[in-house]
Amino acid sequence: MSNKHPFQECEAHSWNGFTIIEAVVGMAIFLIVTGSLFGITQLVFESIGQTRVRHTARLLANEKIEEARNLSYEDLGTVGGIPAGPIAPIEQVSLGGIIFEVTTTIAYVDDPFDGEAPADLVNTDYKRVRVKLEWAGAFASGRRPVVLVTDIVPKEIETNDGGGTLSLLVFNSEGNPLNGADVNIVNSTVNPQVDLTITSDSFGRVILPGAPSAIESYEIIVTKAGYSSDRTYGAEEVTNSSKSHITVLEGQVSEASFAIDKxxxxxxxxxxxxxxxxxxxxxxxxxxxxxxxxxxxxxxxxxxxxxxxxxxxxxxxxxxxxxxxxxxxxxxxxxxxxxxxxxxxxxxxxxxxxxxxxxxxxxxxSPGDGSLLVLVADSGDVPLSSSTARLINGLLSYDETIESGDEGDPDFGHAFFNSLNAAAYELTISLTGYEDATSSIQINEDVFTTIILNQK
Structure with missing residues (x-):
């Protein structure tokens, strides 16, 4: 007969393998380690891919900068731009299996070193070239495009390239400068024609020295994704426009402002x-x-x-x-x-x-010559409910009283009188805690009026 305790036998066997709990824990650790290694490996490949694509983009951007540098200073510009030239403002370039969108902007710079327009009569000091590359795909540029900027100065002493300066300001509904608005500038009356889009800077400004002189022919349209728009108008659209196309005069600064918001x-x-x-x-x-x-x-x-x-x-x-x-x-x-x-x-x-x-x-x-809609409000223009509106015309034996609508109703603060004959009426508004208000109302058609009550 064996003297072993029943639990001793179980204990002896537990050393010969893994329990279910140990197996599950081990498997969980294995999966965690494997998942981490996979994630790290994926991040490494993404980083390598992004680095290679950005390197390719930078090489292409440098190539575009060199193309600009190889042009004569007089020819340095974009098609439809200010200054005008042979460089395409937007083009698609395929390189290494990736399609890059290349955006090139070239603008005169009015350097503050020698003063600024209009005090500086020669404000086209030099040209600034900006090349931006964006691309889609597995390693898309997203919010991190490749951007290169260079300034190119004339070889001789600065000369007046003619024209005036367009100075545009974009702001929001609160009057604050708006960065990142797209400002499209078009002028088909000058030669070469102007058609370019520039983004407003952190001060909400777009400043273009060297704009060819022209009378009321610079059409400006300001937009931004998810925002309203603002623009100028020509006489063919609006006879007497409050914001006509802009005039640019030789050696002068032409200013205009535009308001857009979400x-x-x-x-x-x-x-x-x-x-x-x-x-x-x-x-x-x-x-x-x-x-x-x-x-x-x-x-x-x-x-x-x-x-x-x-x-x-x-x-x-x-x-x-x-x-x-x-x-x-x-x-x-x-x-x-x-x-x-x-x-x-x-x-x-x-x-x-x-x-x-x-x-x-x-x-x-209803039949009659007109109606009367009365809004009753306090001194802060807040509608008041349950006020008493009494409308009287003794000659017509007309005397009617209506309460202004309750808060939450479609006629909150309003009293409506219809089927009125053409005549002069006396309107009296009363509400507890407020001074009465009396007004004479002439009815010839439908009339809308606001009555302000002052607290006692």
């Missing part, structure tokens, strides 16, 4: 009147226009930068994408409705990079 989204929803319980209204035709004006037409009427006719969909909504920062007004084009209120109040201010919704309350167009 675009926004604006959604409008149309509802019925308070009396009807604010039902959703579909397929309502609206006119939407901004406050910014680009000029006037032949009749001196303003031409708005944004002015569109739209219709709400089957859900009673319409969404505007890529909207510019501005103040917007909505008008009801559908003759079967009158505007009976809005939330927020009109006009609405749309900021850059904002998503905003507006609700419109519409009432059926």
């Amino acid at each position: 675009v926004s989204t604006l959604t409008v929803k149309t509802y019925g009147s308070r009396l009807a319980g604010f039902p959703t209204l579909t397929n309502v035709e609206l006119r939407v226009r901004g406050e910014k004006i680009i000029g006037n037409d032949e009749t001196e009427s303003p031409i708005y930068k944004f002015d569109e006719l739209v219709s709400t969909n089957a859900g009673g909504t319409y969404t505007f994408s890529n909207m510019e920062f501005d103040s917007y007004m909505f008008e009801v084009v559908d003759v079967s409705y009158d505007l009976a209120g809005s939330n927020p109040a009109l006009p609405i201010g749309l900021n850059a990079d904002e998503q905003l919704s507006i609700d419109l309350s519409l009432a059926p167009d």
